[in-house]
Amino acid sequence: MKTSVIAACLAASLFGQVTYQRLLEADREPGNWMTYSGNYGGFRHSRLQQIHRGNVSGLKLKWAFQMKTTERVQATPLVVEGILYLTQPPNDAWALDAETGRPYWHYRRGLPERINTCCGQVNRGLAMLGDRLFMGTVDAHLVALDRKTGNLLWDVEVADYTKGYSLTAAPLVVKDKLIVGMAGGEYGVRGFLDAYDPATGKRLWRFHTIPGPGEPGHESWSGQSWETGGGPTWVTGSFDPKLNLVYWGTGNPAPDWNGDVRLGDNLYASSVIALDADTGKLKWYFQFTPHDMHDWDAVQIPVLVDAEFRGRQRKLMYWGNRNAFFYVLDRETGEFLMAKPFTAQTWAERIDEKGRPVRRPNTSPSREGAVVSPGPQGGTNWYSPSYSPVTKLFYLSVWEFASRFYIGDAPYQPGTLFFGSTTARLPDQPGRGSIRALDPSTGEIRWQYPLFSMPQTGLLSTGGNLVFGGTEEGQFFALDAVNGKELWRANTGGMIAAAPTSYLSQGKQLVSIAAGSAIFTFSLD
């Protein structure tokens, strides 16, 4: 009796709050969506099964919410106990009733006039702990908001936005810390990954993705090039609580297309880094693209799966990389296990037994322009992949195209683009897209759903054996997770450049997707 009263009080006071314990066990409450990727393993998989292959054809619009922006909406909403928390680019935030789409509050943030972002003033979402929401801003601040009112609780400067630093990724709550990545790889920044105290905004550690003098890896940069070496951390990573490791992808070395001014492997750009969650110390790294000259950021979501690999049970990491290869790594040690191309590529002869690419000749950017597949946007990009523990398949958005890469000068001027020349698409070869399902034990393509345009959608797999995603032109679709057959689609009329989520409202499963400047929510009735 007494216990149940206490339990009831605790439940009441914690209702709507997200604790670290709940994040650890996120898979046990599929009615909520509490982190960017849905769980620490980066699965973007919903265990909900109400909507399934047999009834998805009856999916209908439940509500739409129009935002006041012309920026690309790339955000994933968080959903906790029937409330959606989402960002409106650049850095506004909303709390919406999941049942009606009606707002509870709107946080507005004023921004300085000159913002340095390469690719739009975008934002990919919030993190939540307790009664607080956290957002990075395009002027490189980190803010904490009250989840019931949207009131600003604190606001700290993470870096100097006038030098090209910005924050676009959703932060990740790990234990009692907030892990925060930054953007700016096109501005010659020096990349880092930070941890902050959610209570105060005090910085707890910083890991520089470009090692400074005296640090291991520093020798992989010629001259002073490390100072403007890039290596940003602009997409949310993953976390293994048992190993206490935070995994995060790093972006391109800067300047993007002139490797001559930064000779060497350029560590730890275009890599995955594994950091001790408490100290931010590097446990291991794996560089997918040493001395990257094609802007192939390794800013994909690390997908953490425990599975048998070649006859042995292992803690694995699956990674569909922008350089067109699908990788399997051992996430305890960083050991390279396998790589296989998942789309057209012309730059690597093969990946050797250590995981290092053997480059083909004439694929480096040149004065005349070297034609290489994939182009600078890659074989895939930051678009969330999905892993289904039901089908045990890895789903990702795929681009198939080539570009011409030019080398050029790379004068560094703070607060201006630092590309080191340019690239050009081939006008008569617009490329094509697809959604592909890979068997992660072999990298084989199990099925593909061809698309006219190259997609920017993230993917969601569900317990109902569906894969949700969208097209560049705004069609939102549901595929059979087993064979890729299209089962349903709806035209939202706006570009889909975000990832879907699924959750419960009043006991019913809903699916939400941002498209154009709105968010659309679908249900069966």
Add this chain to the structure above:
Amino acid sequence: MTRLSRGVMALGLSAVGIARGQTPDPAVGARLYRLHCSECHGLEGQGGQGADLTRGVYRFGSTDEALYRTISQGVTGTPMPATALSDAQLWQIVRHVRLLAGGVRVAVPGSPAAGEALFAGKGGCTKCHMIRGVGGRLGPDLTYIGSQRSPNHLRASILRPDEEVSRAYWSVEALDSKAQAYSGIRVGEDTYSIQIMDLNEELHSLAKGDLKRLVVDKKSRMPGYAQTLTGTELDDLVAYLYSLERKVRRL
């Protein structure tokens, strides 16, 4: 070096920027444009992820001052970023954008009046091209083409139309499940449907799932005129098209 910039540079530069005490240096402007703008706007300003800069008319203002402001501050709500480039550098870029848009006029041989007669007569151009509301729809509207393309570019397009065909003018042949055939240009397409203007200028939207055959040819429907026109006639036609200027209003 491109055929557009070659033509322009040979004839020197206009007064843009000079009024502000700048030394006009085409090499500086071209280099800055390439480093900071071309990734989105294309090496020749033809557009891509960013707007087509060759039109000479811009959504956020077409005066030098407006261009300067847009380049410097970016456009909120779009991927166009602000920049910390210096004043002098920004004016060099403004001037280069003017060059890309044909804003620097050059002298061309030929008679515009004779070219206009050819356009409507022997050339048969009005069948597919509209000028100030008169003409066909199967090719681009040429009302302001003189502000959008250099004379060299115009000449090349007339002689070799397949060399550079906008995706909105690729040829389409389709056959639907009722054996109805469609022939025309592709005005739009996605994974599930294709939008066509047929040779009678009627618009159709066809579900791909309902098509028995669909062939998209990246070629232009325009004939090449190398065999049809004399050298003088070609000069006249280019002179006419180049005279089709858009006067920029000062805002």
